[in-house]
Amino acid sequence: MDQSIYRSHVLICTGTGCVSSGSKKIKTVLEDELAEHDLSKEIKIVETGCHGFCEKGPIMIVYPEGVFYCQLKEEDVAEIVEEHFLKGRIVDRLLFKEPISEESIPAYQDIEFYKKQRRIVLSNCGRIDPESIEEYIASGGYEAAGKAITEMTPEEVIQEVKDSGLRGRGGGGFPTGLKWDFTRKAAGDKKYIICNADEGDPGAFMDRSLLEGDPHAVIEGMIIAAYAIGADEGYVYVRAEYPLAITRLQKAIEQAEELGLLGDNLFGSDFSFDLHIKKGAGAFVCGEETALMASIEGKRGMPRPKPPFPANKGLWGKPTNINNVETFGNVPYIINEGAEAFSSVGTENSSGTKVFALTGKINNTGLVEVPMGITLREIVFDIGGGLTSGKKFKAVQTGGPSGGCITSDYLDLPIDYDSLKEIGAMMGSGGMVVMDEGTCMVDVAKFFLDFTQSESCGKCTPCREGTKRMLEILNRICEGEGKEGDIELLLELGEHIKDTALCGLGQTAPNPVLSTIKYFRNEYEAHIKDKKCPAGVCQGLAAAYVIDEETCVGCGMCAKVCPVDAISGKPKESYQIDGDICISCGACAQKCPVDAISQG
Incomplete structure (x- = not known):
């Protein structure tokens, strides 16, 4: 050293x-x-x-x-x-x-x-060398594991986590301590602990960043959880697309083994714990816990009906506890600082902080950790620095393909599990996409449904066939072929899929569609009745672009970027666009230095 x-x-x-x-x-x-x-x-x-x-x-x-x-x-x-x-x-x-x-x-x-961030789980990220166990220990690392194993009973550890109010950060928000208690009390001669690092939401990179920046915190959280539930073996299920995270996690496991922080008789006790890495192939459905366990077992990653729940019958039929990366990352802080210190942050029913991947039409994009209960306005306009386009704020999509949108009416809504659920959105794993008035909400719904439909494992009919039918309808609407009754059909299909799909992927797949219809039904009606896309995004409905002759300076930049040669004219004279040829791609409008081009 x-x-x-x-x-x-x-x-x-x-x-x-x-x-x-x-x-x-x-x-x-x-x-x-x-x-x-x-x-x-x-x-x-x-x-x-x-x-x-x-x-x-x-x-x-x-x-x-x-x-x-x-x-x-x-x-x-x-x-x-x-x-x-x-x-x-x-x-x-x-x-x-x-x-x-x-x-x-x-x-x-x-x-x-x-300024408005509160770093608990990300406190070491960007501050220490993630490949140095010495630096992690110097910052207080593994003190919580030592305290739990040598000074507390498993029941006391579980009670501390219960009292903290920690809820699962993977999206469901189930109380973590209660989940541990179920597994602790389950009958079985062998128990497992699993870390779900199969982060599959488009644009989400919260878990990846924690594994890359502070892998020992996740390992320590798993050690404490394993001690609490009585498990002697664990797995981190991480997608293979995260090579740096896997490399650093593997190195951290080896370092912990060398120092006796993994393996037999930890801290001189009777408790032993071994940890393994299982690489996932990138199937979104393997974020669902029963599909994830099937994948670890070497089977095709497909969900099964519940009950029995993993706490009673999980990996290889043994009691198993599964939490995600961020959840485990919070555990050392709770044991070191106490339940009260953790629950003092956030709201009454959603304590602590939440990590979000903030992206979209916003000045400051990146990874943010904020106290539960912070308002959407603070995230978008203070932390995010406002919108890049100069256009008005329209909505935020939270929870990725399983979530819903939050409109400008709810900018002052406290962001926590319960308040988001009340308005038809959800926390999800932490994706947060900011959209302005130039965003087509029908197109947004189509994007997310296209993702979930292609990621469906196909095991249950509601998800396999229902999402396909919904996507077909959305494609028709965006191509100008929508018809009366399509909105009602989308609502009926969506509710049916939510009620009958086998797993969380199918049950939440209709959410972006249902949410956008709820708050932006007028856009669906414009697409169907008026054959117009108000945002000018859907090419099948977009009006041709026209050039204002008085504003045009005749620079010819528009003609140079037109992919279909629809623009003609002479230098220093006004150019024209042939509406019969124009495909409404918008390239000319983006390139025009004097804003002389708009949709007719």
């Missing part, structure tokens, strides 16, 4: 997002620059996990000042070394700038994106 004393620590994000934008190359160039200036023994470079502000990568934070440099390029590194490390001057042009005020913010904790 490095015992050197450094005057500065440089934390470079090496989560998947920053790695894809070049953070590894930034680190290499920085090492070379520091060596060239004989600074290698004064400044330590630390590779960390995701800090959340993924779109601003590569990210570098310099301590002790906490200076936040973002969107770095290799050629920027020499300037940072010369100015910051040699002359003590912050490089202003590389700082984050607030989207509206354009003000440069040196310290990351002063950036609006971070």
Whole structure:
């Protein structure tokens, strides 16, 4: 272990997002620059996990000042070394700038994106080296496991989790302590604990980021849970598309085994626990717990009817407890700080924090951890920095393909399990897509239903056939072939599928359709009756584009980007669009420098 004393620590994000934008190359160039200036023994470079502000990568934070440099390029590194490390001057042009005020913010904790966050489960992400068990232990890691195993009975651990109010963060929101208690009391000579890391929602990367940035926290949470329910073996079921998460998790397991934190007689007790990784093939349905267990057993990942529930008959017929990555990540904090400290955050029935993947038509996208009960307005306009387009806010889709939309009428709604359920939405695993008035809600519903229909395992008829029929209707509507009665048919099919599908995938698949009909029925009616897409998104219904002759400056940029050669004209004269040829793709309008093009 490095015992050197450094005057500065440089934390470079090496989560998947920053790695894809070049953070590894930034680190290499920085090492070379520091060596060239004989600074290698004064400044330590630390590779960390995701800090959340993924779109601003590569990210570098310099301590002790906490200076936040973002969107770095290799050629920027020499300037940072010369100015910051040699002359003590912050490089202003590389700082984050607030989207509206354009003000440069040196310290990351002063950036609006971070101000209203409350990091519990992500507290180590972006702060420690995820591949160093020593750094995890130095930050208090494995103290909770030691406390639980040596100072508490399994029943006391379960009661502490019950008192904390922790609910499953995978989407269902079932009380975690109660779930553990069911498995603890189930009869069986062998019990299993499973971590569900099969994160399949489009755009969701909460679990991946935690596994990449703080894998030991998840392992520690599983150790505590295994002790509580009486399991001596566990699995982390993680999709194969997460290679970095798997690599870091495997290394963390090996490090824990080397130090006796996994294996036999943990902390000198009679409790033993072994942990394995099972790679999933990327089937969305394997996020459902019975399908997940079938996959671990080497069978096709398909759900089965419940009861019996996994707590009584799970993996290989033995009592099994399943929680997701974020749920386990909260457990060490609860044991270390106590149930009251955790329940003091959030709301009465939804305690603690929730991690969201914030994306869409918004200035600040990325991973955010916020207290339960925060309003949608605070997330979108404070943390998210408002909408990028200058258009009005329209809705937020929460819960991915299993969720529903939240309209502007509910911007001040507290975000928690119960309030979202009341308006027909759901927390889900944590996807949050922001949409503006240029978004077609019928198209949104079609997108999510297309995903769930293609991911259906086909075992039950309501999901296999019902979602296919719903998708056919939506396709017809978006292509201008909708007819009277289609909305009513969608509602009837949706409710029938919700009531009769075998598993959660099928039961929640109609939600985006039902939700958008509830709040945006007028858009469906416009598509069907008026044969128009109000947002101009659905090409089968979009009006041809026209050019305002008085505004056009004759630059010809529109003609250059038209994919079907529908635009003609001469330089410095007004151009024209042939409405019979135009496919309403909008490329010309996006390219026009004077906004002379619009839909007729």
